[in-house]
Amino acid sequence: MFEGVMLGLETAFTLQNLMLVIFGCLIGTFIGMLPGLGPMSIIAIMIPVAITLGDPSSAIILLAGVYYGAIFGGSTSSILINAPGVAGTVATSFDGYPMARKGQAGKALTIAAVSSFSGGTIGAILLFMFAPALSSVALLFHSAEYFALMVLGLTAIAAFAGKGQVGKALLMTIAGVMLATVGESALFNAPRFTGGIQDLQSGMSFITLAMALFALPEALYLIFDPKKSETGNSAESIKNLRITKDEAKKIAPVIARQSIQGFLIGVMPGAGATLASFLGYGVERNIAKGEDQAEFGKGSIKGLAAPETANNAACTGSFVPLLTLGIPGSGTTAILLGALIALNVTPGPRLMIDNPAIFWSVIISMYFGNVILLILNLPLIPYIAKLLTIPRNYLIPFVLFFTMIGAYIGQNNATELIILVALGILATIFKFAKYPLAPLLIGFILGGMLENNFARSVNITDDISFMWERPMTLGLLIVAVLMVIIPMYRQSKARKAAAKKEA
């Protein structure tokens, strides 16, 4: 293995490759900031450029730079304007945006960059050590286990079920699941609930929904209340990147846990970064104690570090099935697989034996992209964060413009913009009625996957016995139940103790 790594290092580290990765990171970061252009589409766009380079490691180095850059760019728009352009960064906006509103945009971006970097690094170390061994674990996961994982992911909703809001959070989740059932599904033969409308045939578009639920109501709120666009956002505080010792101590265990958890989820083909980020958020919220837990959703640094770490670790993890089995676990890795094949590299069990230099140089290139991104972006953060100090009369039109272009580019359909406005108005009414909006999006994203995996398992076993007969499924489901019950128990205990004290 060591020889292979050295060989990979030699191939990866050249001046040309260094330039390529810098170029890739910059392009990825800036394009990734536009909601609607996620890592998948940017990589797809960059493939022709990469292929003309001819050399597989240079091509992958460029794509790796673009990939990590795009992920960071996506987090930026989630944090600064609450516009998560891809599903994987939805959980980032839960706490990242409130932090930015409190005037800590610079710090939020730094935490995002550092936790993504750590997630990627720990993920890469795990990849180095366990890639061959893990490939067999990936195959152990069947639809039943995926179903249980989705249930575990849904526990993230608990974070939005504040005081007396449990019913509301559940209602929004159900609304999200309902929306997910509209249109064609992978498993069934006819589209459902389209009401005969052609535009709904392929289902609701994620990006339109995300923009309408998150970015638009926030922009409207800034219009409603002019004072809101000013508070907390002084130029000084916004540029402040420093993470204090206490804060570092707080997020270090989160990063450690989520790197491993995210990586393992990423290894399973099909689960991917989105689930990892929700699960990371949910788990960290549910195991946090007292005040820390109450902070979640209001600008908690833990709540920001968890999904960012998990997201990146999962991205790294998804290279395990890609490189060792030739199975692309996510849309992005599927596109990378296409690029690799075009470059005459066929990932699969033989790759490591036949072509160790390429195998390791791909892994090293990906990691290289991660390192360069951190070095490149930390100095850029103050400038990116300063975008928020643009005067309100110019900032709001641009925020709205970016939300619309996100929904428009993907579909090239102006009707989508009208749907966006209509849903945005609805979402604003929900906000007035104090319904949390995040559960709707979580339900929408996980609902479809949940149904697919559940249906597949039922179709295999003919009943629901898989829930208790498969040990891993049962284990995961028990963990999910505990995740909900333990915080509730802790809360009621704390309440009783407080009541006793008063008495």
Add this chain to the structure above:
Amino acid sequence: MNLDKVIALIFMVISIVYGYTAYNFQLLPFERNMPFLPNTMPMAISVLGVLISLVILISKSDMDDDEGEGMSIKRLKYYKTGQAGAILATMVIYALMLRGVGFIPSTIFFLFGSSWILGERKIFKMAIVSVLGTVPIWYLVQEVLGIYLKPLPW
């Protein structure tokens, strides 16, 4: 009745209609013997939807505990709803313009128009900002990334 209860009531009606549609979903002949049908989960969630909206309807509304944070309906009268409405209307006009007029003129119109609505009156600065905000984005999306965005009316 509080707004949140109205929403719960509407949601209950939607759940019932949704459940009814799911119940009457046309199954294909070979689907009938499958253990899990296309309408299995929709029927289940419509029942859940009705139950949860009922719970919200009968439990105490929390709309009155104002935490002083976030949007609140009580402050609605102080909010600039007119401005917000006008901007939403501009967004709809923008959507309608895109196909006929093209990306560049409609975006310049939108950026200029919405900052005008927000109270900006420095026409020269607004014009420059709108043009500088539009053309590079169009160039990036269409020329660099190759995603077609019809630039002009012709």
